[in-house]
Amino acid sequence: MKTSRFWAWLVFVVGAAYFFIPLIATFEFSLRMRRGVYSFDAYRVVLGDARFQETFAYSVTVAVFTILLGVFLVVPTAYWIRLRMPQLRPIVEFITLLPLVIPAIVIVFGYIRMYGSNSPLPFLGSARGTDALLVIGYATLALPYMYRAVDTGLRTIDVRTLTEAAQILGAGWTTIIARVILPNVLIAVLSGAFLTFAIVIGEFTLASLLNRPAFGPYLQNIGANRAYEPAALAVIAFAITWGCMSVIQILARFAPKSANRPN
Amino acid sequence: MTQASISDTAIASRSAPPDARSGFRLPTHWLGVAPFFIFALMFLILPTLYLVVGAFQNDQGQYTLDNIRQLFIDKSIRDAYWVSIKISFWSATVGAFIGLAMAIAIVRGGLPAWVRSSTMTFSGVASNFAGVPLAFAFLATLGRLGLVTVLLRGIGIDIYALGFNVLTSWGLIIVYLFFQIPLMIVIITPAIDGLKREWGEAAATLGATTWQYWRMVVIPVLWPSFLGTVILLFANSFGAIATAYAFTGSSLNIVPIKLYAQIRGDVLHNPHLGYALAFGMIVVTGLANIFYIWFRTRSERWLK
Amino acid sequence: MADPFLSIQNVKKSFGNVAVVKDFNLDVGAGEFVSFLGPSGCGKTTMLRIVAGFEEPSAGKVLIGGKDVTGLKPNQRNIGMVFQAYALFPNLTVAQNIGFGLKVAGMPKAEAQARIDEMLGIIKLPDFGDRYPYQLSGGQQQRIALARALAPKPKLLLLDEPLSALDAKVRISLREEIRSIQKKLGITTIFVTHDQEEALSMSDRIVVMNEGRADQTGTPFEIYNRPSTKFVANFVGTLNVLEGTISDAASGTVKINAEEIGLKGKLNGSKSGDTLSLALRPEAISLGRKAGNDSNLTGQIADVHFLGSVIRVRVGVGQNVVSLDTFNSPSSPPPVVGQKTEISFSSGDVLVLH
Numbered sequence: 044m045k046t047s048r049f050w051a052w053l054v055f056v057v058g059a060a061y062f063f064i065p066l067i068a069t070f071e072f073s074l075r076m077r078r079g080v081y082s083f084d085a086y087r088v089v090l091g092d093a094r095f096q097e098t099f100a101y102s103v104t105v106a107v108f109t110i111l112l113g114v115f116l117v118v119p120t121a122y123w124i125r126l127r128m129p130q131l132r133p134i135v136e137f138i139t140l141l142p143l144v145i146p147a148i149v150i151v152f153g154y155i156r157m158y159g160s161n162s163p164l165p166f167l168g169s170a171r172g173t174d175a176l177l178v179i180g181y182a183t184l185a186l187p188y189m190y191r192a193v194d195t196g197l198r199t200i201d202v203r204t205l206t207e208a209a210q211i212l213g214a215g216w217t218t219i220i221a222r223v224i225l226p227n228v229l230i231a232v233l234s235g236a237f238l239t240f241a242i243v244i245g246e247f248t249l250a251s252l253l254n255r256p257a258f259g260p261y262l263q264n265i266g267a268n269r270a271y272e273p274a275a276l277a278v279i280a281f282a283i284t285w286g287c288m289s290v291i292q293i294l295a296r297f298a299p300k301s302a303n304r305p306n
Numbered sequence: 307m308t309q310a311s312i313s314d315t316a317i318a319s320r321s322a323p324p325d326a327r328s329g330f331r332l333p334t335h336w337l338g339v340a341p342f343f344i345f346a347l348m349f350l351i352l353p354t355l356y357l358v359v360g361a362f363q364n365d366q367g368q369y370t371l372d373n374i375r376q377l378f379i380d381k382s383i384r385d386a387y388w389v390s391i392k393i394s395f396w397s398a399t400v401g402a403f404i405g406l407a408m409a410i411a412i413v414r415g416g417l418p419a420w421v422r423s424s425t426m427t428f429s430g431v432a433s434n435f436a437g438v439p440l441a442f443a444f445l446a447t448l449g450r451l452g453l454v455t456v457l458l459r460g461i462g463i464d465i466y467a468l469g470f471n472v473l474t475s476w477g478l479i480i481v482y483l484f485f486q487i488p489l490m491i492v493i494i495t496p497a498i499d500g501l502k503r504e505w506g507e508a509a510a511t512l513g514a515t516t517w518q519y520w521r522m523v524v525i526p527v528l529w530p531s532f533l534g535t536v537i538l539l540f541a542n543s544f545g546a547i548a549t550a551y552a553f554t555g556s557s558l559n560i561v562p563i564k565l566y567a568q569i570r571g572d573v574l575h576n577p578h579l580g581y582a583l584a585f586g587m588i589v590v591t592g593l594a595n596i597f598y599i600w601f602r603t604r605s606e607r608w609l610k
Numbered sequence: 611m612a613d614p615f616l617s618i619q620n621v622k623k624s625f626g627n628v629a630v631v632k633d634f635n636l637d638v639g640a641g642e643f644v645s646f647l648g649p650s651g652c653g654k655t656t657m658l659r660i661v662a663g664f665e666e667p668s669a670g671k672v673l674i675g676g677k678d679v680t681g682l683k684p685n686q687r688n689i690g691m692v693f694q695a696y697a698l699f700p701n702l703t704v705a706q707n708i709g710f711g712l713k714v715a716g717m718p719k720a721e722a723q724a725r726i727d728e729m730l731g732i733i734k735l736p737d738f739g740d741r742y743p744y745q746l747s748g749g750q751q752q753r754i755a756l757a758r759a760l761a762p763k764p765k766l767l768l769l770d771e772p773l774s775a776l777d778a779k780v781r782i783s784l785r786e787e788i789r790s791i792q793k794k795l796g797i798t799t800i801f802v803t804h805d806q807e808e809a810l811s812m813s814d815r816i817v818v819m820n821e822g823r824a825d826q827t828g829t830p831f832e833i834y835n836r837p838s839t840k841f842v843a844n845f846v847g848t849l850n851v852l853e854g855t856i857s858d859a860a861s862g863t864v865k866i867n868a869e870e871i872g873l874k875g876k877l878n879g880s881k882s883g884d885t886l887s888l889a890l891r892p893e894a895i896s897l898g899r900k901a902g903n904d905s906n907l908t909g910q911i912a913d914v915h916f917l918g919s920v921i922r923v924r925v926g927v928g929q930n931v932v933s934l935d936t937f938n939s940p941s942s943p944p945p946v947v948g949q950k951t952e953i954s955f956s957s958g959d960v961l962v963l964h
Contacts, residue, residue, distance in 0.1 A: 051415020068453035072446035123338030146545025153353025504697035512711035
């Protein structure tokens with residue numbers, strides 16, 4: 044027992060070192076901009092950079108639209124599948140897993156070839172259209188996570204019973220979805236939303252290949268041309284990811300645990 | 307009698323779904339899932355099919371296997387696949403073993419509960435911390451001016467003089483471990499939780515040593531989930547591009563970077579060869595996922 | 611006991627500051643079936659795990675076959691154990707599960723196969739060798755687990771609530787089967803349960819445990835009919851408790867409400883004026899006067915539950931409510947709630963709880 048605990052500690056400490064050293068190193072590096080002393084100059088430069096503000100705002104906007112599109116696509120589908128068409132379930136689950144199988148770069152390659160300015164659906168013909176295609180692409184990438192989060196949420200609340208109970212009380216479909224189902228899966232939807240946000244905010248491949256002024260390509264550009272700012276940006280990006288994951292963890296504590304729990 | 311018929315009606319009206327009352331409801335039935343299927347068709351399936359079909363066509367639109375053949379003949383493409391497979395293989399297997407060891411340590415090692423919960427939280431974060439910033443972090447750590455490089459030089463070990471360079475395949479493998487290990491921990495921990503304490507106790511009362519128990523029960527039980535996850539990690543790094551691109555620019559010859567360059571500027575001077583390159587990626591990750599699902603169902607059947 | 615096979619001597623066990631087992635002593639004869647019965651948290655499972663070697667006692671020792679095994683690891687003790695959750699190895703077939711102990715012991719293949727077939731015959735699942743645990747029902751899994759535990763011919767069989775996870779019907783058939791296999795093989799067995807019915811129906815002896823101590827050790831008959839403490843009386847079977855006051859210690863007269871009954875020779879040492887609790891099993895009480903019952907009390911029917919062959923009646927006697935069972939006889943009308951009635955019992959059946 045004693046020896047196994049020693050090995051467990053050893054494995055844990057070595058593993059933790061691998062993860063913490065880069066984080067510490069990055070942070071330390073980000074403070075080295077001013078020669079000889081530690082300072083937050085790199086952060087000041089980055090945060091004051093107009094391009095940073097523009098691209099970050101752009102990516103946040105795209106993320107918000109992505110989340111809205113994802114919710115609009117996933118919640119009614121997952122609900123309907125649970126309630127009425129369980130026979131379609133394997134097909135829908137398979138489709139939602141496809142974005143994990145098909146690399147993002149392949150998907151965007153397909154977009155570029157299919158939706159060019161000469162195609163019947165010229166998404167890429169205008170900046171707005173390209174923005175829309177970017178949102179669509181991100182919604183596709185986030186589909187596996189969003190669907191799984193919402194479907195798990197629906198499973199714990201026993202959709203069928205809730206819906207039937209609402210129907211007995213005379214509720215129509217709008218009322219059922221808006222007043223009964225959504226509030227109950229809100230936590231799950233929010234978890235999916237924050238995960239989507241974490242994925243979208245610094246995404247590089249799609250934004251870069253669609254030539255949109257997003258945060259990911261900006262990061263790459265800074266990385267290629269500056270020394271200390273990238274480290275500061277990495278710290279900021281890690282903090283954002285950490286923030287999103289913490290929110291998901293906190294949300295999980297409020298999630299309904301079972302169908303029978305009054306809520 | 308009267309009472310019975312009343313309650314029958316009540317039950318019947320309650321359990322009947324609303325649309326069962328009239329027979330003309332089939333279209334609305336499908337309306338609920340139509341947006342999803344249209345979306346999936348337009349933005350997931352058709353774009354992919356477009357490339358797949360294109361991979362088997364030439365400039366004139368005739369069907370051919372030339373592009374696929376070219377993938378194997380063109381040395382630069384063959385090398386790119388080989389380097390990609392090598393990086394994915396090593397980052398997946400090394401990440402899987404380290405992740406497994408850490409998962410066993412936090413679940414079975416008798417460590418305090420906070421170790422487990424904080425490791426799981428951190429793994430959730432780190433498995434999603436990929437892309438460009440991850441490359442920055444490792445440049446700040448193991449780059450020529452990175453903290454670790456500088457500290458090691460301070461004690462007389464110059465890793466760059468010893469032939470180390472973070473901007474190589476091996477450097478990239480070390481970087482990929484940063485999300486591969488946590489992903490392994492996140493996926494394999496439930497499987498280790500599934501190992502029941504009683505199995506070990508039953509084995510002990512039957513006279514088995516710890517090693518015999520591991521060899522005859524633990525390893526066979528974990529094997530399918532482990533192998534399945536290795537394959538998932540493989541696919542995970544095979545399609546990744548952002549980290550590598552931010553790390554080495556276009557100098558590292560791996561498939562996603564090659565495809566990136568092709569999309570930007572048709573460096574292969576043959577659009578259909580580009581489709582074939584993409585098709586090859588789908589085949590590799592697709593095969594990997596089929597194996598993953600196959601192993602997964604096997605282990606879930608046991609642990610039901 | 612002249613030569614006990616299993617001897618537990620002055621065993622104590624604490625986890626941190628919490629004493630889970632407090633000075634436990636027990637001798638078990640070879641071939642005996644002994645149950646540890648008690649509510650959850652009474653220390654019965656901990657005691658079993660000490661015998662198995664999974665827990666080290668804080669003090670005391672355990673002897674198996676006269677040999678001190680206190681310091682031995684579980685895999686050196688030659689015991690068989692069956693768990694509540696079956697604990698079959700999911701990656702092995704039924705035959706491989708049963709053969710696990712034999713393989714570990716290095717038994718030649720042919721010999722092991724013969725033993726596996728024999729065990730499959732004993733548990734009456736002869737054609738199940740090639741199946742996997744996930745293909746079996748709970749009852750079947752538990753029989754396989756029993757066969758696996760018995761295959762290496764252990765000297766001691768430990769059963770840790772093996773029936774608790776099963777549904778009622780399977781539970782009853784399996785407990786009979788376990789008992790008959792145990793008798794046939796003559797293996798010394800410790801059975802841990804919180805179900806008094808299981809303990810009463812299966813055991814040679816029962817140890818009723820409460821807060822880390824053995825409250826009473828005895829045959830099922832003794833435990834049920836002559837419980838020595840209030841806890842045992844309450845835990846085993848249903849019990850009616852009547853509060854009374856001794857009106858005359860010398861003649862053994864006890865006053866319950868306004869009525870008196872005689873309990874001569876049962877009040878050992880109590881004085882007149884003492885209050886005491888009198889306990890009666892439902893089956894010891896009759897509704898109305900009955901030949902052979904020397905004590906009567908009056909009351910009012912509070913509740914009638916029709917259970918088929920039996921009618922359970924609750925009768926209010928002053929402040930107390932007494933449960934009793936009468937057989938259903940189709941020719942006579944059932945008792946009516948609110949009816950005044952008399953209950954009678956034999957003073958010999960009264961348990962005086964101090």
